[in-house]
Amino acid sequence: MSAAPLPRMAAVLGLAGLLPQIAAVLATFSEADRFIGLAAGYFYAALILSFLGGLWWGVAASRKEAPEWLYVAAVAPSLIAFASGIPWMNGTTWPGPSLVLLGIALLLSILVDRALFQLGLIDKNLLGLRLILSPGLGALTLLLATR
Template sequence: MTGRLWRQRPIPHIDGGLRMPPIAKWLGYAGLLPQLWALTVLLVGNPESRFTALALGYAYAALILSFLGGMWWGLAAQARAVIPAWVWGAAIAPSLIALASTLPWAVGARWPGPSLALLGGSLLASLAVDYSLAAAGLCPNWWLKLRVPLSVGLGGLTLWIGYFA
């Protein structure tokens, strides 16, 4: 079974990358579910589950922010043009921000509210990079159609979780 999975053909971009692959859309939107779960637990869940919801909401936001930087790096790495230097710096910034968001927890300061605010705000601010990548022609035509609702959704949900921290 495992060998067969490796021999599967890749899913081609529809219309040469002009239209969003349906799997990107569905998996992208499914990526909002962990934050929705954490927020739901905070709003209506058992008080004993509160810390778990906060911790998982924080961890998921940090992971996705780092993943976003990896996507930007990948877009730059596959480009067939001269890449502006800012792209490489922007691509590593999300991981550094996610790491910096652990500092309050590591030193025993107030956590996770400020860290969730940093991560949520960074997810919203990431749209500036996405728009710049699109303007530079470094991403597929459908990129912003997916990135805008996902960044607003995940950033907003993360800020709401931080509000209840």
Template sequence: MTPPSFARLLGAAGLLPQLAVAFVLLEHNNELRFSALAMGYAYAALILSFLGGLWWGLAAKTAAAPAWLWAVAVLPSLIALGSAAPWAVGEPWPGPSLIVLGVALIAALGVDWQLQRTAIAPPWWLKLRVPLSAGLGTLTILLAYL
């Protein structure tokens, strides 16, 4: 089953902010470097939190949602918040935080797989989620090294 066209289009457009940040960093624009990294970090943190909201919504629409789903749905926001701690206390940032967010975005596919396996998510869920989470996660990790 294929994801809805509009969801595919908007999902693909969701990779554009990280691509724009990568472009700025590849241009070696030192004047914009920190701002670009901060925007890339913020976008990855927002999208990770958004995933948790998606999972919460799927739990809410499920008659007997498993307890693990409610618990897992709050983790993305906590990971995103925790990844800001180094910045808040003056530690090296944003490289390590970008890696944490990128790995978390990719690891989120494990939850998405379970949601589809248990028929909590629609049958097309993974066809949408895999390229988006793998793409955004990989781009976010890449930003840490540019």
């Protein structure tokens, strides 16, 4: 796949996508806002993880040469995000373990993006952005887990 330049708007908005998680981390430094920061950061990480699954589903559905495993990979983020909320739903330990699960899933998501690049299903410019966003959001989410 040829590497068409990533539209400037895509790059700017992609990078701006780290701002909500940065704000969530900063909110945890105030005892009054700590829970709000944790909850907001949890929901944002779960939302973006699910968004990644949608991105991968779109790649799989739009490219006949996409491998079948990509559909499984595309569904997994939403299932992981849902499962990470179960402790909150039933009143057990939350949000630390849930944030760890989401943070690790976000960090590992880059493996799918790398595979898509190697298969020629995404170009190097999109991979370059993904190499910033997934580790960045994953690390911020893991940082939240320590707060």
